[in-house]
Amino acid sequence: MTFVEYEKGKKHAGKNADESETSDSFEDCGIKLTDKDLVIDIDDVPKEVIHAIIQFFNIETQTVWTDRGVHFYFKKPENFKGANGISALGFPVEYKHIKNTKSVTVKRNGVLRQIDNEGVRENLPEIFQVNRKIKNNLLGMGESDGRNDALYKHKMAVYSLKDTVKILNFINEFVFAEKLPNDEISTIARDEAIDTKDMSFDTIAKSLVNQYYVRFYNNVLFFRDDEGKFINDENMLKRKIHQFLDQKDSRNVEEVYKQLLLMAPIITLDDDESFEIHFNNGYLHEGNFYEMESKTFTPYHIDIDYHYDAEAVKVVDDYLNHLSNNDEEYKKLILEVLAHTLVINKEFKRMLAKFFIFVGDGGNGKGTLLTIIRAILNRKNCSGLSIGDMADERYFVTMQGKLANLGDDIQDEPINNKQMKALKNISTCDFVSTRQLFQQATEVEMTLSLIFTSNHILKSWEKGDSYKRRVMWLPIYTKPAKKEKNFIQKLTTQKALEYWIRLIIEAYKRLYKNERFTTSKVVEQFNDQYHEENNNFLLYLQDFERNDFLHMKPKQIYDEYEAWAEENDLNAQSKKQVKDTIEKNYGLVVKGKKINGTTQRVYVEIDKNDEEVQS
Incomplete structure (x- = not known):
């Protein structure tokens, strides 16, 4: 991380502000955002609710605790846009990224804020993904505020998410001022079939992207199977589309599939990046094994536990x-x-x-x-x-x-x-x-x-x-x-x-x-x-020494080798291969040299100071 110094008592940097890899020398400073950072700023809910979010949804990304809430640091999705919105959990959040925020406060008046999971950037979870269908702030709602109707509408906006039931139960438990009775929340949260007849193909595709985490990598689509592993299986994905549709026409399936090709987030890697390989109890990455669950996209999963002390067989x-x-x-x-x-x-x-x-x-x-x-x-x-x-x-x-x-x-x-x-x-x-x-x-x-x-x-x-x-x-x-x-x-x-x-x-x-x-x-x-047998000229060379080829013409050497190959029922190598092999093994190259008063092209020693162009 890079820290940037802020003006004293303020939450922004001055012109040409100092930067450092540590915050030690700064009284006030912020974390400088990169193009890959997305910060979720939450300050409308109590910290006990934030702790519940972390526990319920297993959030292990970098977390900075603020005076009024929290900053979650995630990997910014490709082509992300947005500054604020209502989250899938029903309360407002702010999105801070390099296009709207250069740095985010982390130290004020000499006091560094608490940082958990420093340096970790998880993928943006679905509960914080931008969803323009969500219109209503559910925070603090009670029975007299149209709570039940609002929750049902919220369900329709988030129904395509993997953890819809979990999300609705969380809202009832932590976001509403007055909870619904168990039987009522069970009725609303019950998983019901969604009518897709009046939905557009792109809306259906968006739902499938969210439900199956469809991703576009190496010109093909990957999605999560029933066990949560990313797979590349076109036939299986089309079967998922077919199951999802009310109008199960094959043309509709193909149209939704085409929309997925255009809408699925594109996975790219820089030259210095590589995928994780997921195992049942952790993941392998860049020479090390990490015994922890990873939510990061990867096309690779091995269905085995790794134990460094596994019993010998x-x-x-x-x-x-x-x-x-x-x-x-x-x-x-x-x-x-x-x-x-x-x-x-x-x-x-x-x-x-x-x-x-x-x-x-x-x-x-x-x-x-x-x-x-x-x-x-x-x-x-x-x-x-x-x-x-x-x-x-x-x-x-x-x-x-x-x-x-x-x-x-x-x-x-x-x-x-x-x-x-x-x-x-x-x-x-x-x-x-x-x-x-x-x-x-x-x-x-x-x-x-x-x-x-x-x-x-x-x-x-x-x-x-x-x-x-x-x-x-x-x-x-x-x-x-x-x-x-x-x-x-x-x-x-x-x-x-x-x-x-x-x-x-x-x-x-x-x-x-x-x-x-x-x-x-x-x-x-x-x-x-x-390689000797693959290049039989190497076998031929075993009967010779370096000086045997010095000042000899290439044609003379090749003719003698060709006769040897024919005599031994072998296919002769090309003239270029013979020439390259002599150069590699004996350090001899073909050049013009005066012999008996005439210039002839023969094999001579490589001379680094010789300016004559080699053949």
Whole structure:
């Protein structure tokens, strides 16, 4: 937070006022608002009512207690407008944001106001969202003031909110001067079907946005399911619309859906922001686990409890020992590959910049691993495209909002340039083009992990360093001594899943701490050998030393290599690949050099002081 000094005894700053990260040096000051802050100013109700609001509606955002009430600090919704209004709780509130208030008082006459949950900014709850349908101030109403009729009208204005019954009961308990008897409030608060026949499509859409917290992210709609988790399921959302409508014509459903696409709040993230991953008992964010409930929008929910001391499960340990052939460093690396799926910070994932291929003979547990990952992450968080399908932008939409793409049993075909581009772009969270059926293509960033299995070592058209840096081949060639009945079920019991999550989050924290993957000699040697075989010119170089190529013409070298490749039934690499490999391995480049009185283009040592342009 930034504090700005106020003029003595006043509630505003002077010209060129001093600012500080603390309030210690100021007698009077305020909290400087940012474009992301929205302050709800309440001063019309007693503080015991404010405490009840906090308790009833579980408000844990930054709270500053004022002389007459409270300032709640929330995240400002996109395109927010408003200065005051009647809240869903039936009393007036003021909205302070950077367009109408530069700073908000926090210290007067040397006394700092009480601040709870300092630095926390929750999403704006529905009880404080602007609702122009609410016309009447219910505060202090009694029986003779038309209280019952006013409450019924208020119900009609807030009926689309998730906690309507809770809101009405709160108003009766804390806002009215005289409470309704229990039977009367029960009658008014009773959940009744709403007649939508005379409602416009946009009004219906607004109601659905509020009722299901519909949000627009990555060009698709998310909404809360019956368990309160955000999901992206077009068919299910249209079914919700169909249930809501009185006139259940499919054209009406489509029209309301179109309105939702235009009206749902847009979720955007800056480059330095990332979503939380919600678990049953907390959330994971930026390298840490927080054991508390979060109301923030996220497309990611994992239906498992995380316990740092979850009991070890022998069948899980045995399976990991089988995959890693009892190599501890390799076991750590495998768990870090699984933890990579939980890294959704774009900058950090770009730094790691990997995609993974588990390779080995059939029947050795590779496919089982993908099944386990799906069980851990939740199938809704996983897609299953092959490398070939990933090169088609029409399939990209299935990867949006996912934690992992798990491609099983990849075919024995070389990775072509189009496929390689998709692999590299996604592994570094670059923009990729995606297109839903019958729609224009759009550019999106994806943060999911790419994990594949294959019985074959795949060649690639590209041989360069960018591919080498991004791919990680993970060999699994040990086979189980015998097939075990119900093996996958044993690996995915609730107890086993909680142990998996313990191991994976340990690996996740290790990735954040070390900022790299654990080095495994087994994996390192396998990848070195793979790239030698993928670029067979590296095999050819094993019979030569640097000086063997000095002052030789490129054509002469290539002709001799091409003859060697043909003799060994290998496909020769391109001339460019040969040239790049010589430069990388021997530090030699092609330049003009006088030999026997004539200038010839030959390989020479790289000279940083040489101004001659390299070929």
